[in-house]
Amino acid sequence: MHPSTPLDPDAAISVRGLVRRYGDRNAVDGVDLDIRRGEIFALLGPNGAGKTTIVEILEGHRRRDGGEVRVLGVDPATGDRRWKSDIGIVLQSGAGDSQLSCIELLRAQAAYFPDPRDPAEVLDLVGLTEKAGARGRTLSGGQRRRLDVALGIVGRPRLLFLDEPTTGFDPEARRQFWSLIRSLRELGTTMLLTTHYLDEAEELADRVGVIARGRLVEVAVPAELGGRGTAPAVVHWTEDGARRSAETATPTAFVAALAARFPGEVPDLAVARPTLEDVYLRMIGDPA
Amino acid sequence: MTTSTEHRPLPSLLSVCRTRAGVELKEFFRQRESVVFTLFFPVILLLALGAILDYDLGSGVDFPQYFMAGIIAVGIFGASLQNMAIHIAGERSDGTLKSLSGTPMPKSAYFIGKVVQVLAVAVATIVILLLIGVFVYGIELPTGRDWLTFAWVAALGAAACTLLGITVSTLARNSRSASATVTPIALVLEFISGVFLPFDQVPTWLQTIASLFPLKWMAQGLRSVFLPDELALREPAGSFELGRVALVLGLWCVVGLVLCVRTFRWQERGDT
Structure with a gap:
């Protein structure tokens, strides 16, 4: 992709020449990226490579120092309520502490959106129906993260951001989580996922972007990454x-x-x- | 772009405010620490000091009657300034605020929810303190126009302290540092603002310092409600200065609002 290629108006996410500086270091150093509607795209890279910075710029949580960005056709720096109602965000840090039960949290979250999903159905989808009345602090790490995802999708987003959704999971919890992501794909949700787990990217993503030191080193379907499909x-x-x-x-x-x-x-x-x-x-x- | 959501209206501000108010009430009243710290701290102080201290201020005014004004001011200060400073700092450091700011929730609904929480906690505190005052210490309730003064002093004081509390939450690093900063400052202010001791017994230079902060003016306004008019002569100014109470608390509201709007962040420092 040449930097002078114009933004793709039909893409769910289109990024050209994205730059973010921390001090004199370019944490994101000229990234170009197009993510199609309905696609699951994984940003794969080691810790500190710039994954979260990129994703949070796309979510509207961070400012950028250069480049052009469109998320669902809108510059995230100017995203309004209407734009936010089409987007679901699962932050790396989770949704914070609360005294509310799972179902209460989902009902409150649903009340911010114009066309939410039924909170009870969402709880079922993430496999937390038995925990409906439980408060967040009583959940295990994996359950907690599924609650974060439930909060991210209850607004019926067209685009879902998942920032390291399975960090700290045991293998069993990760497999359950992957099947949850696959069922969301069936619902037609576009997803941008960051991970530092290779198997997760390979398992879930239609395409993988490898990021290192703030640059997108390669974008490919998992089977062809690094010329793997044609390597001797x-x-x-x-x-x-x-x-x-x-x-x-x-x-x-x-x-x-x-x-x-x-x-x-x-x-x-x-x-x-x-x-x-x-x-x-x-x-x-x-x-x- | 064609989507189903483009045809559905966004939820009204009123309905989101109702949701936020419900969330804020549950968040407060279900958290044992906040209920004990904010709601029962003034109650415990009233019972403890009421049992220990016993002095006559003249005109038939005993300690509990004098203390009522001060302890209600402390209750309002706790429900607004301390509560906001500590809990919003916590919501900022644990990512609650960041998560909310990524949703289509109107930002104003968040603050309106907080106002409802402060009002509920302040009213609950005041009611409990008054009930104890009447049934344990036999204090005399205000009459007639004093209720009106009570209402505006409490409302204006709560508004100023809520805005300042939100500002302090932004200056603090996290809820623990907010608590560690605000709690001792609150205690010092309580001592020099005529809450525990009659204000005329506070050294003049400390009176001057206290006069810079809203607590002193809240307590003074409330003394005019709970004390007989002749005790106005024991005030340093020789009167309860209700006009000045309104002016200073109103000014703090303006200052608080400006600071609030200018400093408020939905994320931790360095996280944007």
Whole structure:
């Protein structure tokens, strides 16, 4: 994407040349990005890479020092009540402490929006129906985060921001959370999610943007990230008592030829492509 | 852009205010610390000091009758200034304010909700203090026009202190630092504003300092309500100066409003 490309008016989110400085450091350093309507987009990057800064600029919570931004066609710096009613936000820090029960919090939140979802249905969607009468402080970390998501979607947003929604979850809680996000996708919600978990980005996102040191290093579907789809495969096997390996662009043909050399199974046969983690670590390791 | 929400009107300010008022009342009355600290602190003070102190101020006025004005001023100060400073600072540091500012809630509805909370807490405090005053200490309730004075002094004082409390919440780093700053200042002001001791027993230079702050004027206005007119002569000015009470509290409202509007933040410092 060339910086001079105009903003995409049909995109849910369109960003050109976004810059945010903290002191003399560019925390966000010229980011261009288009997120389509209905898409789940993951911003993947290590802590401090600039993910939260970008997302909070798009939410209208932070100011920017340069560049152009449109979120649902509006500059977030000037977003009014109408604009905010189309947007759901799940902050990294959560929604704060309250003496209200889950259902009371959702009812109050729903009252700010023109066309809210039914609070009881939303509670059901996030799997907190049994906790309807419980106060936030009695919930576990995972339940607490699902309540944050419930608060983010009760206004029936067209666009949902999720800033590190599963940090601190155990694996079971993360799987439950992922299925919640998939059910939201069924409802047609566009989502921008930040995460530093590779498997989460791979599992949920239609496209992944890798961010390092304030720059968007690459945008791709998870399977093709870092040229992963076309990278040479490595075939491993054992022959004459020795471990052998070969790099090949045509692993199927290679394995077929290999199979012809052996009477039965090829001993210890394995075909590997670079994992997402391999390409990711290479990308964020590269000095920009 | 075509969406269903574009055809649906945004909720009215009134309906959102009603929601916010409900939220604020539940937030206050369900939190044991705030109920004890704000609501019962003046009650406990009244019972404790009423049991210990016993002096006659002349004209048949005993300590509880004198103390009634001061302790009600303390109650209003706690329900407004201390309550706002501590709890809004907490809501800012735990992300409640940031979350709210990302919703289409009209910002004014948040403040109106707070005003309803302050009014409810202040009225509850005043009612409890008056009931104890009458049934435990047999104090004489105000009569006739004194009720009117009571109402405007309380309302104007609460308004000024609410606005100042919101301002202080913005200056504080978090609710704990707000509490650590405001609580000792409140105690000192209470001592030098004629709450516990007759104001004419406070050294003149401390009287001058107290006169800069709204608590002194609230207590003075309320003394005019609870004390017989002849005790006006014990006031440093020789009268309860109701005109000046209105002027100073009104001025604090203006100053508080300007500071409030200029300083209020929905996020922590350095987080925007």
